[in-house]
Structure formats: structure tokens, C-alpha cells
Amino acid sequence: MAGPAQAGHQRARAPPDRPRPADDLVSYEEARLAFRNHGFHLETLDRPITPLGSHFLLIHFDVPELRAEDYAIKIGGHVREPLSLRLDELTARPTVRQPTILECAGVGRAFLHPRPIYVPWFNEPMGVYEYTGTPLRSVLEQAGLREGATEVVFTGWDEGVDLGVTHAFERALPLDEAMKDGVILAWEANGQPLLPAHGFPLRLIVPTWYGMASVKWLRSITVIDHTYQGVQQKQVYRFQTSSSDLGRPIRKKAVRAAMKPPGIPDLISRERFVSRGRTTIHGMAWSGNGSITKVEVSIDDRRSWRPATLEAPVSPYAWTPWRFSWDANRPGEHMLSCRATDSAGNRQPRNPVWNLQGMAQNGAERVPVRVR
Numbered sequence: 001m002a003g004p005a006q007a008g009h010q011r012a013r014a015p016p017d018r019p020r021p022a023d024d025l026v027s028y029e030e031a032r033l034a035f036r037n038h039g040f041h042l043e044t045l046d047r048p049i050t051p052l053g054s055h056f057l058l059i060h061f062d063v064p065e066l067r068a069e070d071y072a073i074k075i076g077g078h079v080r081e082p083l084s085l086r087l088d089e090l091t092a093r094p095t096v097r098q099p100t101i102l103e104c105a106g107v108g109r110a111f112l113h114p115r116p117i118y119v120p121w122f123n124e125p126m127g128v129y130e131y132t133g134t135p136l137r138s139v140l141e142q143a144g145l146r147e148g149a150t151e152v153v154f155t156g157w158d159e160g161v162d163l164g165v166t167h168a169f170e171r172a173l174p175l176d177e178a179m180k181d182g183v184i185l186a187w188e189a190n191g192q193p194l195l196p197a198h199g200f201p202l203r204l205i206v207p208t209w210y211g212m213a214s215v216k217w218l219r220s221i222t223v224i225d226h227t228y229q230g231v232q233q234k235q236v237y238r239f240q241t242s243s244s245d246l247g248r249p250i251r252k253k254a255v256r257a258a259m260k261p262p263g264i265p266d267l268i269s270r271e272r273f274v275s276r277g278r279t280t281i282h283g284m285a286w287s288g289n290g291s292i293t294k295v296e297v298s299i300d301d302r303r304s305w306r307p308a309t310l311e312a313p314v315s316p317y318a319w320t321p322w323r324f325s326w327d328a329n330r331p332g333e334h335m336l337s338c339r340a341t342d343s344a345g346n347r348q349p350r351n352p353v354w355n356l357q358g359m360a361q362n363g364a365e366r367v368p369v370r371v372r
């Protein structure tokens with residue numbers, strides 16, 4: 001497993017053979033977390049919908065064992081009429097099918113040094129499943145929001161210990177975010193019941209926020225009239241520049257473009273081999289703060305940039321496909337990169353931006369390719 005920052009890229013320049021034993025190993029804990037929480041299969045990045053099983057996974061504690069037959073979710077708190085809805089009652093409600101991009105806020109953590117010991121993602125914690133579900137807004141409206149309601153808390157069935165605190169995985173959304181179009185209670189992905197690891201039988205989907213907001217294995221939804229103070233909100237998922245900096249909460253996905261690695265891989269280094277000649281590079285781009293207005297590609301390690309061609313996303317909540325024609329006529333090493341700009345004017349930085357928890361990194365991706 002490659003180490004921090006650019007170590008993976010340096011190793012990629014070694015001869016394409018089994019390398020010497022690594023001296024830049026990630027920790028034992030990180031390796032174990034990486035097995036439980038696998039990444040997106042980048043070779044599927046030219047498909048608008050990610051095949052089941054090729055989407056990334058992030059499970060904080062254990063996958064709870066839940067049965068569809070006796071499942072019901074409670075909606076209560078600061079509402080006029082608390083509800084309990086069974087799965088068959090949920091699926092009888094107005095239903096939408098919605099391809100939606102999910103991305104973990106820990107993206108790019110492995111590029112940072114020093115970094116916290118947690119899932120050592122590079123650029124692969126993302127995916128687009130086509131979710132089937134019902135809009136959250138109509139469920140909240142049925143329960144009837146009472147005067148003074150400010151936030152909505154989503155509680156999962158999974159429980160564990162983080163920062164010494166025993167808790168169920170739980171996150172809150174401000175009321176206006178919870179009421180937005182696209183926020184759904186989902187029971188299917190790609191036309192099949194959610195896989196157990198992805199939240200069976202019911203999960204929340206919040207399209208514009210990083211993945212932690214999309215609570216899986218939903219147990220209850222509670223409307224509150226104050227500011228939620230749970231561990232996963234107030235301590236974890238903050239962009240901090242030092243341990244004394246309280247930081248700002250991580251919320252919406254930063255703009256990012258990802259490239260389907262061209263050609264074929266070397267088994268160990270994952271370096272790519274491409275035959276000489278013209279080759280089309282495919283990728284996807286997305287942002288939690290608007291639509292994608294531009295994607296650029298660099299073939300000289302981010303010195304110069306040329307525009308890629310954009311295609312329409314299959315849903316306003318999915319990613320935007322892009323492609324770029326590369327005349328790979330010079331044999332040898334090349335460093336390819338891509339970067340996106342969104343409709344709010346945000347553009348990816350050239351390099352990762354360090355922060356204490358290793359969150360929301362969106363520096364332009366670097367993909368080493370050997371032309372032969």
C-alpha cells in the first residue's frame with residue numbers, strides 16, 4: 001500500500017516489476033480499515049451509474065442486522081404528530097428514482113502528511129447509484145413541523161465508540177437542507193434492495209453533502225428546536241488547521257474531477273500503460289455547490305491546461321461526464337491531471353490542502369501513465 005503524499009507516484013516510476021519491500025507502509029490500523037471500507041473501482045468511471053459492488057463503502061462501526069418484515073422508522077421530536085412508518089408504507093408513498101453521487105469527506109486523506117489514523121483514502125471514495133426512495137420533505141410535512149423547529153437528527157441502528165464516546169451513528173441537517181429537493185429516504189440502489197453494507201433496509205440520501213450526512217440503517221428521525229451537539233457533528237467532520245482550531249464543519253462536497261485511468265495497469269504500482277497514438281480519456285466531475293461548468297486536463301503535470309468536452313449528467317444529482325482526446329505520441333512517462341470548476345466559481349486547487357482530520361481534499365488528481 002502506498003504511503004503518504006506523492007510516495008505512490010515516486011514508486012510508480014520504478015521499473016514495472018515487483019518492487020522492494022515497502023518502507024512507507026500505512027499503519028496496521030489503516031490497512032485494516034481499508035479492507036473494511038473499500039474504494040470505488042476507477043475503471044467503471046465512464047459509466048453514469050456505478051455497478052453494484054463497485055461503489056465505495058464506509059462503515060464506522062458494524063453493519064447492523066435488520067429485517068425488512070418488522071422494520072419501521074420513527075419520526076418524532078418537535079412535530080405535531082409523531083409517526084412510525086413500515087417499509088411497505090414507505091414504498092407506497094410517491095417514489096423517485098434518482099442517480100446520486102456520494103463521496104466520503106475523507107477523500108484524499110492519504111495524500112496528507114502527517115495525517116490522522118483513519119481510512120486512508122486516495123481519490124476513490126465515491127460512486128453513483130440510482131436510488132429509489134421517497135422525498136423526505138413530504139414525510140416531515142405529514143408529521144407536521146412545530147414552531148421553532150431548526151434541525152433534523154437522523155439516527156442509525158449501528159452503535160460504537162469514537163473519541164471515547166459510546167453512541168449510535170447520528171447526524172443532523174439544518175431544516176432548510178432537510179426540506180430540499182433530492183433529499184430522499186431510499187430503499188433501493190440500482191433497482192435492488194440496498195445491500196446490507198449500504199444501509200439496508202432504509203437510508204437517507206443527501207445529494208450535495210459529503211457522505212456522512214447520508215445516514216444508513218435509519219432508526220429514527222427527530223426534529224429538534226436547538227443546535228445538535230453529537231460527536232459526529234461537533235468533533236468529527238471538521239476542517240481544522242490545528243488542534244486548537246475549532247475549525248468549520250464539513251458540509252457540501254468540494255468541486256472535484258476524477259479520471260478513468262487510461263490503458264492497462266501494472267499489478268502492484270497501478271501505473272498505467274498506454275499504446276502510442278490517440279487515446280480518449282474519460283472521467284466524471286461533480287460539486288456540492290452547483291453544476292460543473294468546466295473540466296480541464298493537463299498532460300504535463302499541471303503546468304498547462306486544456307479544456308475537456310462535457311456531457312450532460314443523467315440526473316441533476318449525478319456526476320458530469322467529460323472526455324479529452326490525448327495524442328499520446330511521445331513514448332515514456334507522462335503525468336496526467338484533471339481539474340473542475342463549478343457554477344459557483346470554485347476551482348480545484350493544484351495541491352492537497354492539509355488539515356488536521358484529513359477532510360475534503362480536492363487537489364487536482366495526478367495519474368502517471370507510460371506510453372509504449
Ligand SMILES: Nc1nc2c(c(=O)[nH]1)N[C@H]1C(S)=C(S)[C@@H](COP(=O)(O)O)O[C@H]1N2
Binds near residue numbers: 060158212214
Ligand atoms: N448509520 C451510518 N450511516 C452512515 C455511516 C455509518 O457508519 N453509519 N457512514 C457514513 C459515511 S462517513 C459515508 S461516506 C457514507 C458511505 O455510504 P456507502 O457506504 O453506501 O458508500 O455513509 C454514511 N452513513
Ligand SMILES: [Mo]
Binds near residue numbers: 058103105211
Ligand atoms: Mo464518509
